[in-house]
Amino acid sequence: MSLLSHYNESRPAISFELFPPKTEEGMEVLCDNVRQLCEFKPSYFTCTYGAGGSTRGTTLSVLQRVREITNLPVASHLTCVGSTVAELESYLAEAVAQGVDYIVALRGDPPKGTDKFVAVEGGLNYANELVEVIQGKFSNLGIAVAGYPEVHQEAPDAKTDLENLKRKVDAGADIVVTQLFYDNIDYFRFRDRCVAAGINVPIVPGILPVTNFKQAQRIASMCKAGIPYDLEKAMNATDDPQSQFEIGVEHARQQTINLIENGVPGIHYYVLNKSDAAKALLDGIQMVG
Incomplete structure (x- = not known):
């Protein structure tokens, strides 16, 4: 099933x-949490990896x-x-x-200890270039790219950020x-x-429930x-972990419904890698667009 086809269903993916x-x-x-999350009939799962590709095998x-x-x-x-491009292709x-269906194509954050991204010799500078590599030799892979509702932290302004996103989509991304x-x-x-900018692929919202306020502030x-x-204000009003969990889950639940x-x-x-917050916020919600 193609990545884009998940978003052509009557039920939100x-x-x-x-x-x-x-x-x-x-x-x-x-794995236990994945089994529990399957209760909500997800369309697919994604997995990140560590900085600099340190956990790609995992x-x-x-x-x-x-x-x-x-x-x-x-x-x-x-x-x-x-x-390098050769390493990415490998x-x-x-x-x-190994049966991977889709790729979430990202430039990535600058290496730890630096504040500016610099490509290695023979590497790529931008995510749109990575999308082009995937399209060129692995065109059967679905491609997702990242978008930033509040503007990427390195972008000089919202207009430039949107232009960068359009380049990724024009290179062949299926969804944002x-x-x-x-x-x-x-x-x-x-x-x-x-x-308005002519980006005509699904714009999929990403939600992270706030279950621990200090962690949420850091992220x-x-x-x-x-x-x-x-x-x-509600989170700061209590130090009780369970109360913070419930406040955060309810906020994410209302986000989801809206x-x-x-x-x-x-x-x-x-x-x-947890299922408790997702289960709590999704429980009873009818996924009807």
């Missing part, structure tokens, strides 16, 4: 993002296990960081051989998955700007995502 665990015990916990192992458990399509993240060939956001207005504004600061005043009511093609959940 749900997908979940995982990351490679560091231990075998962590892998077993991940990423493929995770995706292989997920396919065995779910019999669903799987997507591997892939960045340009620290890799990974793509291995991914295809957004960075996390906590105010749906930011997503709707971004979606409208994409349409949001890394990607320059704003936390709404009411959510911040997004579905406003016709999103699907929702991508950053679940951090």
